Amino acid sequence: MTRFLSLILSLAALSSLLSCSDDGEYNNEAFLSDIVTVESSGDEGSRFTFRRYDDSPLVTLTAPQLRVDDKYVGKRMLLRYYPESGKPYTDDIIRPIAISPVNCDTAVIRPVERYDWDADAVFLNSIWRSGNYINVHLRAVYSDKPRYFSLMVDSLTLTDAVPQVYLVHNTLGAPDSYMREVYASFDITNVWSRNGCDGIEIHVNDSNLKKDIYTFNK
Numbered sequence: 001m002t003r004f005l006s007l008i009l010s011l012a013a014l015s016s017l018l019s020c021s022d023d024g025e026y027n028n029e030a031f032l033s034d035i036v037t038v039e040s041s042g043d044e045g046s047r048f049t050f051r052r053y054d055d056s057p058l059v060t061l062t063a064p065q066l067r068v069d070d071k072y073v074g075k076r077m078l079l080r081y082y083p084e085s086g087k088p089y090t091d092d093i094i095r096p097i098a099i100s101p102v103n104c105d106t107a108v109i110r111p112v113e114r115y116d117w118d119a120d121a122v123f124l125n126s127i128w129r130s131g132n133y134i135n136v137h138l139r140a141v142y143s144d145k146p147r148y149f150s151l152m153v154d155s156l157t158l159t160d161a162v163p164q165v166y167l168v169h170n171t172l173g174a175p176d177s178y179m180r181e182v183y184a185s186f187d188i189t190n191v192w193s194r195n196g197c198d199g200i201e202i203h204v205n206d207s208n209l210k211k212d213i214y215t216f217n218k
Contacts, residue, residue, distance in 0.1 A: 031097055032088055033080045035135050035185050036061065041068045048079060051131040052089050054216075058131070060091045068099065076104040076133070076185040103184035105150060107134075107191060112154040112166050118205035119148075119170035123179060127202065129216045132189045134202065136167070140182050143174035151186035151202075161198040162215075163191050169205065192218075 036048035045064035052059065061081065068077075078101075081094040123139040134151060148170040157164040165188075191197060199217035206212055 029082055029086075031080055031082050033078065035076055035102060035130065035133075035183060036079045038068060038072045038075055038077055041066075041070065041073055043067070048077075053128050053130060055131065056089075059089055061094045062092070063094050063096050066096050066099070072101065076102055078102050078183050103149065103182065104186070105184075106187045106189075107151040107153050107165065109153045109155050109158060109190065111156055112152055112164070113156075115148075115152065115168060116170055117152060117166040117168040117203075121205045121207040122167070122169050122182075123208045124204055124206040125208070127204070127214050129188075130185075132187060132192055134165075134186045134188055134216075136182075136184045136186075138182050138184075139179040140169065141171060141174065142177045142180045143171055145172070145174050147171045147174065149184070151188070153188075153191045153200075158191065158194070159196065161196060163197065163200050165191070165200045165202045167202060167204045 034050050034052070036050040039047045039049050039060075041047075045062060046066045046068055048061045048063070050059055050061075051057070061079070061083075063081070077099050079099045080097040082097070083090070083092040083094055085092050120141065125137045125139070127134065127136045129135075140149075148168050150168045152166045152168050154164045154166065188200065191200060197218070199215060202214045202216070204212055204214065
């Protein structure tokens with residue numbers, strides 16, 4: 001499992017790539033916050049896409065004045081913004097407030113029985129499907145050491161109508177510390193698009209909610 005060992009990105013540890021408006025005026029408009037895919041970025045601005053939830057229509061957002069680093073094109077990011085039309089979740093030009101990287105990866109397929117997937121609990125705030133992505137918003141113990149953090153499809157259930165999927169979190173014995181806010185987005189195309197897949201069940205070792213299995217049906 002060595003290749004899945006990585007530093008977890010906490011929201012508080014990320015430097016936003018865009019600061020809040022500096023016009024000196026208080027803005028009482030309600031802003032939106034979504035995990036988006038960076039489709040393109042250049043001299044003409046940046047373009048983002050996302051689905052609000054499940055298989056809702058694909059939304060395209062354009063930020064003419066914003067250019068993000070090329071390394072983020074194709075990646076998932078947390079975008080906070082105002083829609084110019086004032087209408088949420090429609091194709092629109094936006095005024096971005098902030099944009100930050102999130103933990104993003106492809107779901108891995110392994111025999112879960114070989115891994116200590118639930119070694120360390122997370123404090124889950126929300127989990128939702130957005131097209132071929134599973135997004136999570138949670139709090140996890142802070143550490144500056146690498147840990148295991150991934151979404152794992154149990155290979156022994158891959159051909160089932162409803163494969164079993166696990167949110168792996170193992171700090172490898174890092175000492176207890178304070179909690180930090182974490183966003184993550186996992187690409188589940190490799191299981192979701194399989195013929196015969198009717199949905200998935202995601203197992204979470206959660207210290208917040210009593211529920212520990214989340215079912216997403218097609």
